[in-house]
Amino acid sequence: MTATPMPRSLQDLAEPEPTAGRTDRSRTPTRRAVLGALGGMAVAAATVATPTTAQAAVTRRIAESFWRPATMGAGTGSGTALGAAGVRIAQPTGRFDYRDPHRNAGTVTYETATWDSPVVTPGFAWTELIASWNAETPPGTWVQILVRGIDALGTATAWLVLGRWAAADVSGGAAITRASLDGQRTAGAAVSTDTLVTGAAAAYRSWQLRVVLLRAAGTTATPVVRLAGAVATAVPASGSTAEATSRFGGTVTTLAVPTYSQEVHSGHYTAWGGGGEAWCSATTTAMILDYWGAGPTPAEKAWVSPATDAQVDVAARMVYDAEYGGTGNWPFNTAYAGTRATAGVPLEGFVTRLADLAAAESYLSAGVPLGVSLSFSADQLTGAGYGTGGHLMVLVGFDGAGNPVVNDPASHLIADNARVRMTYQRGQFERAWAESGRTAYVIRPSTTTAAPPTPSGARVPISPGSRSVPRRRG
Template sequence: MPVLFRAWSTRSDPGRPGFDEGTARGTQVRRGALTIGRPVGAVSYIDPFGDGSPASYDHASWLSPWVPTPFGAAEVVASWNATTPVGTWVQVEVRGATTAGDETGWYVLGRWASYDDGFHRTSVAGQADDHGSVRTDTLVSRDGRAFGSYQLRLTLCRLAGTRAAPTVTLLGAMASAGSGERPVDLTPGVAVGRVLDVPAYSQEIHRGEYPPWDGGGEAWCSPASTAMVLDHWGRGPGREETSWVDPAYADPQVDHAARQVYDHAYGGTGNWSFNVAYAGSRGLTAFVTRLRSLGEAERFIARGVPLVLSVSFRADELDGAGYATAGHLMVLVGFDRRGDPVLNDPASHRVASNDEVRVTFDRAQLERAWARSNRTVYVIVPPEVALPEPSAQAPRW
C-alpha cells in the first residue's frame, strides 16, 4: 500500500524540512518553535460546546507547500505537536488537488488546545462535498477522485489583546492509497527475541470513570495505549497533574490521558490526531503514519521504539484476545523468539487487571487485524531518539 508521510519541524532532523519551507502569514520561528509574530487579523469564534458566547481571537497562519502524492491519495491524516497556553488554540486544515485537476476547499481536521478549561477541543462534523469527506480525523476522497497533492494550513489563535501564544514544533500529514489488507512479510526480522519494558495498563480497570470523557472501559483503548508509551519514555503526568483524579482510581495517568485527548464532536477518546498531539505537548515527537508490514514495525522495536497499532478483528480471528472489535488500539512492545508479536493490549480478554495486558499473538493473525486499519500506527519518541532509516520503498517517517 503506497504511503507518504511528510512533516515540517523546528526540531533538528536532517531528513525533515523546517517551517521556512512554507508560507508564513504573521507567524515566526522563535525559541525553537513556530508561534505568532504579528497577528494578521481577528476572528470571532463561538465554542460549540461552550456557553454560546463569542470570543475574539487574534490569529496568524502558516501554509505548507503543495505535497505531491504520485500514487493518488485516498486518505489524509494530519499530526501536530503544539503547546497552547490558556486562551490560545490551533486549527489544522487540509485541501487537495484531485488527480482530475480539481482543487478542493479547505477541510478542518482539528481545533485543538492542550487545556480544556474554557475551550473544547473538537473535530468538525458535517464536512462532505463532491471531492471528499472528513471522518473525525481522516480526510477521505470520493470514489474515483483521489488526491494527486495536498496542502496543510495551520492557524494559531490567541484571545484578542493578550500576549500568550501557541507554539508548534511539528506539523505533518500521512497520505495513503488503497487497502492494506493483504498480509506481507511474515518472516521474522531484526527484532526477534526483543521485548521492550513498556508498562501495562488495562482500560477495563476504568469502567464507569468520568462519563464526561466517555466513561472508561471499552472506550479508553487509545488513551490507555498512549499513556503506556508516555510512561515508557518517562514523559507521563506526575501526581500534581493527576491530582484531580479520584485517589481511589488506579493508574490516574490513563484518566488524565482520556481527558486530554477527548474529542467533543466525536464524543470519544479515539481521535488519532488528538492522541499524538497530547503526546507531542509533553515534549515528544509524535505523529500518525502507516507502515507496510510487521517487518517494518520490527525496525522500530529494534531501535527501542514501541508503536501504538490500530486493529480490527472478529472473535475467531485473533487467538488470545478473547473478544471482537470493529476498531481498537494496542501497543506493540516486541517479538518473541519465534517472531510472533508481543503486545500490551489494554482490553485483553476484557479483564480488569494490568496482569492480563501483555499478550503474544500469532504473527499472521495480528498482521491481518492490523491491515484492517491499513496498518495505522502512532509513533511517539523523544526528539533525541533516532528512528530507523526508511527503506527505498518505505515512507520517510
Template sequence: MRHLPRALVLAALVVPALTQPSPTVAAASRGEERQIAHTSWTTGGQLRSGDRVGVKIAKGSLKLRKPAAQRTYLGKKYESGSWTSAWAEPGFALTELIPSWQATTPGQSWVEVKARVRTATATSSWDVMGRWTSGSAIRRTSAGTQTDDLASVLVDTLQTAGTTGATGWQLKVTLLRAPGSGAAVSLDRVGAVASRLPATDDVATSAPGPGAGTTLDVPAYSQMVHAGHYPQWGGGGEAWCSPTSVAMVLGYRGATPAAAIGSAGPGHPDPMVDYAARMTYDHGYDGTGNWAFNTAYAGRFVPESFVTRLRSLREAEDYIAAGTPLVVSVAFGRGELTGAPISSTPGHLMVIVGFTSTGDVVVNDPAAPTDATVRRTYRRAEFEDAWIPTSGGTAYVIR
C-alpha cells in the same frame, strides 16, 4: 475503542517518514498495491517553505507575532496568524490523508488544522481536521462531516471522492489566542500521511526480522479498571483503549505528566489513564479515539509524536529493535485473534512492545481486565491480518 465500519477501515503502504517526498521513494511506491508517503515539517528551515501571515519562526517553531489578525470563534475574539504548507506531491493518486501535529497551547490559546487536496484540474475546499488545545480556551473537537466534489472528512481522516484520487495535498494551521493574553502558542511539528487503498484485503504474513526476541519494558495499564470513570470523557472501560495505550508509552518514556499523578482522586487506579482520556477527548467525535488528538497530547511530553502507517510487522520490528513501542489500530471478528481478552472489535488500539524469538507479537492489550493481565502474545499471522487490512497498519510513533 475506535468504532469504524469495516468497509471504511484503511489500508496502505508506508515508507519511512520524510520531511519532503523524495523522487526515489515516490518512484518505488508507484508499482505497489499499498502506497503511502509521509511528509512532515519539523524544523525552522522546513517551516520557512510555507506561507506565513501574522506568524514568525523562532527556535525551530512557528509562533504568533504581535500584533496579529483578529478572528471570532463561537462568539469570542482571538488574535490569530496562519501558516500554509507548500503542496506535497506523494507520487501517486492518494485516496486518504491523516494529518497530525505537535503544538504548545498554554492558557487561552489553540490551533486549528485544515487540509485540502487537488487533482490535475481542480482543488478542493479547506476542510477542518481539528481544533485543538491542551488548555481551556475551547473544547477540543473535530469538525464532523465536510463534503465537496473532491473530498470528505471522517473524524481525523480526509478521504477523496471516488476512486481516481488526488495528485497532491496541503495543510493550513492557524494559531489563536485571547487578545492581549500574550500566550506563547506555537506550532512545533505538522505533517500528514497520504495513502492509496488496495483493492484486496489479502495480506501475506511477513517473515520475522531484527525485532525477534526483543521485548520492551512498557508499563501495563488496563482500560477496563476505569469502567464508569468520568462519563464526560467517555466513561472509561471499552472507550479508553487509545489514551490508555498512549499512557503506557509515555510511562515507558519516563514522560508521564506530573499533572496526571493524583489528578483522578481516590479510588482511581492509574490516574495517568484518566488524565490522558481527558486530554484526548474529542467533543465532536464524542470519544477518545481521534488518532491526531492522541499524538498531539503525547507530543507535549516527547520530542516527536505522529500518526503513520506501516505495511507489515517486519517494519514494526525495526521500531522495536530501535527501542520504540508502537500504538497500533486493529479490528477483528470472533475467533480471529487467539487469546484476546475481547471476542471481537470493529476498532481497538494496543501497544506492540516486542516479539518472541519465533516472531509472534508481544503486546500490551489494554482491553485486559486487570493491569496484571495486559501483557499478551498473539500469533503473527492473526495479528498482521487484524492490523494491516483493517487500519492499513496505522500506528502512533511516540519517541
C-alpha cells in the same frame, strides 16, 4: 518565510455546521461512515499490479511528510515567526469570531496567523490522509488544522478542518473545547473525525496543510507549533485476496512498557467517552508515556479518584474529542504525547501508517514502542477473547518466532493489569492491523532519529479487503 494574503475570515476556509456528538456508542465506538457522503464512490487502490493468480495483487501506497523547526522554513507564513522552538504568532493578520458549540459560552474574537506547508505530491492518487501536530497552547490560545486536496490539474478543494485543538480542556484553562469537525464534505472528499477520505474518481495527487494559530484578541500570548504534517495513503478496494505475512527480521525483544488494563477504569469519568471500557487509545498512550518517563506528575493526577493507574484517566481527559464523543481521535492522542517531556527532552508524537511488522521492527529495535490500531472479529485473533471494530494496543516486541508481543489494554475484558501482556500470531495480527490501515502512533523523544518512515510513494502489498474507514476505536 514569505507572507501570503490572509483570508478576511477563517469562515472562508471551512465553517460548516458541526454535527451532533455521538451518544449511541457501543463498547468500542465505531468510526462514522463517510462513504455515503462521497456519493457511493468506491475507495480504490492507487495501483493494481499484474495478476499472478486468479486474483490481482493489490498495493497500498504510503507517503508521509512532517515539518519540524529546522524545516518549517520551507512553508509559507502569514503573521508568523519561526524560531528554534517552532512557529509562533508575530503580528496577527486576521480575526476570527468563534462560538464554541460544545460549551455554554458566547462568541469570542481571536487574532490569527497562519502557516502553510509546501504542496506535497506523493506520486500516487491518495485516498486517505491523517494529519498530526505538536504544539504548546498557553491559556487563551489554540490551533486549527486544515488540509486541502489538489488534483492533477491543480484544482484544489476547499480547506477542510481536521482538528480544533488546545492542550488542556476547558476546566483546565483551555480557550476552546478540543474537537474534530464532522459533516464536512467537498467534491469527492469528506472528513471522518480525524481522516480526510476521498473517492477513487477524485484522483487527488497532492495535498497541503494549513495551521492556524489563534489567540484572544488584545492579548499577547501565542501558540507555538513544533511539528506539523500528514501521512497519505492509497486504500485498496474491497476484495478477497489474502495478504502474505511479512518476514521476521530477527529482532527478539520485549520493551519494558508498563501494563495497564483499560478495564480497571470501567465506569470512571464516563463523560469522556463512556469510561475506561472505551479507553483503549488513552490507555495505550498512557503506557507509552510512562515507558518514556513522561507521564503526568503526582500533582497532575491528584484529581483522579479512585487513584489506581490515574495516568490513564488523565490521558482520557487530555485526548477527549467532544465532537467524536470519545478518546479515540488518533492525532489528539499523539498531540497530547507531544506536550510531554522525558529528562528535559520534549517528546514528539505523530500518526503514521506502516507497511507491515517488518517495518515496525525497525522502531522496536531502536527502543521505540508503537501504538497500533486493529480491527477483528472474535475468531480472527487467537487468544484475544473478544472482537472489535477498532482497538488500540502497544506493540512492545517480538518473540523468537517473530510473533508480536503486545500490551493489550482490553486484557481479555478482565480488570487485571497482569493480563495485559499478550503474544499474538504474526499473520493474524498483520491482517487485523491491515483492517485499520496499519495505523501507528509514533511517540518518542524529539531527538530520536531511528526508524525512518516508508519512503514517499513506496508500494506496500496489502489485502484488497483492508479498509480503514469506517473502522473506529475508543
